Amino acid sequence: MKHGIHPETRQVVFRDRAAGVAFLIRSTAHSTRTIEWEDGASHPLIDVDTSSASHPFHTGTTRIVDSAGRVERFERRYGGAGTARR
Template sequence: MKKGIHPKNYRLVAFKDMSSEEIFLCRSTAETKDQIEIDNVKYPLIKIEISSSSHPFYIGKMRFVDSAGRVDKFLTKYKNYGKI
């Protein structure tokens, strides 16, 4: 492998699935301003909308996930489309 091409800030990061509230730790270089404390240790926090704990393929059932009112925003934007 080439030397000097890998990022220096590779560290443990907490990922939180916002639909199932599950938190898991993984190594990442992703930047974030949020933090969370797990077992008296502070980790950078990345909020995600869907993961294996909430994806229909993995849990075996459909779940409606509307992040930040996107469906409502779409419906209000296109409610008069096609009307005369």
């Protein structure tokens, strides 16, 4: 690798505001806020809205959508089966 062209990486804490979980990982992200981590060192802090701790795909809390209910609601709203007008 060429020297001087890659961004500097460091330990950064990402905190999921929805789940209340924090992760310490290496990142190139910058932040002016810091947090004291479990090891006693101070690391930059970045708040995120969604992470693997709160995303429905990873937590298994996905909702099943009833497609038949959607069709029935559409027919109620717009009146019966769609007949083509010419």
